Amino acid sequence: MVDSVSLDGEPFVVNMFRYTKETIGGTPVYRAMTAVEVGDHPEVTAYVARALAALGIENGPAHSELVLTDRGPVLIETGARTHGGLGPTLVEHASSHSLIDLALASRVDPDGFRAATRTAPTLHRGAVECFLFSPATGTVTANRVRASCEGLPAHLFDTCGQAPGDHVEKTTDLITSYGRVVLSHEDPETLAHDTAHVLSLDRKGELLDVRPD
Secondary structure: EEEEEEEEEEEEEEEEEEEEEEEEOOEEEEEEEEEHHHOOOOHHHHHHHHOOOOOOOOEEEEEEEEEEEOOOOOOOOEEEEOOOOOOHHHHHHHHOOOOOHHHHHHOOOHHHHEEEEEEEOOOEEEEEEEEOOOOOOOEEEEEEEHHOOOOOOOEEEEEOOOOOOOOOOOOOOOOOOOOEEEEEEHHHHHHHHHHHHHHHHHHOOOOEEEEEE
């Protein structure tokens, strides 16, 4: 996943994330979105620049998703918009550059945009968004997400405020994930450990109890 902001046909890649999926009960679902260094993937930056030129996106933000294959990057889609959901928040927290600020500057402050994009973006800390999975549609009977995760060194915040009696949908895609646990840390090993721990708890069904409908 690549977020960029363009000015007069010159795109600047602000950030990249790598999605992780798992097949659960026969359904492929998103499990994590991990920030990666833009500078480690020059071929992706160049490919996105060509794609934006072909699509005629010359000014403002673009959100592109692609897959890396043996023959190089392949575009899935590009939207002439910023990253939705929690993406901009993660970029603000972890990166040297702000997706929101650059998107605004491309519209109202071109000189400021050019000044800010003279340096390449870098991560000053890692960031991961974990997508949580409900195995059934039903009623929440217990929620242990915060109690289980907020003590982790990399824990930043979560979006899992369900209380007993609340309704959740069976997770079949990104939209029906019942919540997110967002992790961030300067130490890659700590971040990797806490990410694996959160996803392991979720796979075991230890974060949310649901009484199926």
